[in-house]
Amino acid sequence: MAMTVFRREGSRFLPSIAARPIAAIRSPLSSDQEDGPLGVRSISTQVVRNRMKSVKNIQKITKAMKMVAASKLRAVQGRAENSRGLWHPFTALLGDNPSIDVKKSVVVTLSSDKGLCGGINSTVVKVSRALYKLNAGPEKDVKFVIVGEKAKAIMFRDSKNDISLTVTELNKNPLNYAQVSVLADDILKNVEFDALRIVYNKFHSVVAFLPTVATVLSPEIIEKESEVGGKLGELDSYEIEGGETKGEILQNLAEFQFSCVMFNAVLENACSEMGARMSAMDSSSRNAGEMLDRLTLTYNRTRQASITTELIEIISGASALEAAK
Amino acid sequence: MASTAAVPFWRAAGMTYITYSNICANLVRNCLKEPFKAEALNREKVHFSLSKWAGGKPEKPILRSDTPGV
Numbered sequence: 195m196a197m198t199v200f201r202r203e204g205s206r207f208l209p210s211i212a213a214r215p216i217a218a219i220r221s222p223l224s225s226d227q228e229d230g231p232l233g234v235r236s237i238s239t240q241v242v243r244n245r246m247k248s249v250k251n252i253q254k255i256t257k258a259m260k261m262v263a264a265s266k267l268r269a270v271q272g273r274a275e276n277s278r279g280l281w282h283p284f285t286a287l288l289g290d291n292p293s294i295d296v297k298k299s300v301v302v303t304l305s306s307d308k309g310l311c312g313g314i315n316s317t318v319v320k321v322s323r324a325l326y327k328l329n330a331g332p333e334k335d336v337k338f339v340i341v342g343e344k345a346k347a348i349m350f351r352d353s354k355n356d357i358s359l360t361v362t363e364l365n366k367n368p369l370n371y372a373q374v375s376v377l378a379d380d381i382l383k384n385v386e387f388d389a390l391r392i393v394y395n396k397f398h399s400v401v402a403f404l405p406t407v408a409t410v411l412s413p414e415i416i417e418k419e420s421e422v423g424g425k426l427g428e429l430d431s432y433e434i435e436g437g438e439t440k441g442e443i444l445q446n447l448a449e450f451q452f453s454c455v456m457f458n459a460v461l462e463n464a465c466s467e468m469g470a471r472m473s474a475m476d477s478s479s480r481n482a483g484e485m486l487d488r489l490t491l492t493y494n495r496t497r498q499a500s501i502t503t504e505l506i507e508i509i510s511g512a513s514a515l516e517a518a519k
Numbered sequence: 520m521a522s523t524a525a526v527p528f529w530r531a532a533g534m535t536y537i538t539y540s541n542i543c544a545n546l547v548r549n550c551l552k553e554p555f556k557a558e559a560l561n562r563e564k565v566h567f568s569l570s571k572w573a574g575g576k577p578e579k580p581i582l583r584s585d586t587p588g589v
Contacts, residue, residue: 354572354575354576355574355575357572357575358571358572359569359570359571359572360569360570360572360577361567361568361569361570362567362568362570362580363566363567363568363582364566364567366566366567367564367565367566370562370563370564371562372541372544372562372563372564372565373564373565373566373567375537375540375541376541376565376567376583377567377569378537379535379537379538380569380583382535382537383535384571442526442527442530445536446536449535449536449537450536450537450540452537453537
């Protein structure tokens with residue numbers, strides 16, 4: 195290797211006194227520099243060949259990552275679609291109030307821990323920031339609860355004073371309801387809220403994920419709203435059994451609603467993450483393939499050019515010798 | 520409007536409804552026989568790391584896990 199470098203350097207500066215290398219050391223396939231007569235250089239193919247090797251490796255890795263993401267997606271997708279049934283009764287009973295005006299809102303941002311999943315985390319952060327702007331104002335307070343490393347890194351840059359909780363390593367074990375409910379419990383205990391807005395990517399199909407906001411109200415707000423009327427006002431028409439008061443039932447319902455909505459949101463976000471990773475890795479392998487094609491063309495051109503140059507030198511040298519005779 | 524009737528025992532003890540229902544679910548899962556019991560208890564594993572923030576700085580993270588140190 196060092197000798198090749200020396201040869202290259204030598205032939206660049208002192209073309210007339212370049213040493214002729216021993217034939218055994220030179221191998222035409224792996225030569226960096228072919229020395230023609232008088233040390234004329236030809237173009238190197240080594241650089242292009244290295245790039246081709248690394249691009250091919252990248253293509254293999256991204257293809258493997260796509261397969262892994264596809265298999266994980268199949269596993270989670272069924273669970274996510276089944277879990278949608280958990281919060282339907284709540285919405286039927288309590289209605290959905292995304293535009294409710296409350297004093298303390300807490301925005302729960304769901305994101306992934308790992309990267310290479312396309313743009314889903316940045317869309318979720320954008321929606322969270324928009325919610326912040328919508329809900330902030332005099333006497334109104336917005337706090338963030340961030341689930342996942344990626345959103346934490348992005349939000350840390352400009353909203354770090356409004357973050358109240360961050361949660362990571364949620365995806366280490368397969369997602370289950372117990373885990374999410376413990377998390378919901380922690381959030382309930384640590385953060386004061388009038389309304390919780392959960393921002394996540396809802397999974398529509400493998401290529402379509404929409405950032406969605408699910409709103410869960412605290413029991414006090416529900417009581418206040420039920421006095422105003424509308425869908426919540428019909429709560430009074432329900433009969434309550436079992437000796438509990440309406441306020442208590444509302445509290446239980448609100449907590450359980452939060453837990454169910456969180457469970458569904460976490461599953462849908464996981465699905466979207468896998469889907470986004472699949473499409474990101476797919477386009478990455480395709481790009482790597484295109485890059486490989488272009489590099490192959492360059493490599494062949496370079497190789498043919500060097501062969502042609504060598505032929506020209508040999509022939510011109512031979513004809514010069516003949517003419518001199 | 521909401522009269523303070525006797526709160527259920529678990530709320531008086533500081534539990535939320537979620538914790539209460541989780542404990543009940545755990546009791547139901549423990550009623551199963553092996554091998555279904557091990558499968559069901561597998562679905563209860565909890566692991567995440569929580570950290571509270573104060574004034575823009577994260578405090579020491581708390582690991583809530585059934586398998587600490589893993």
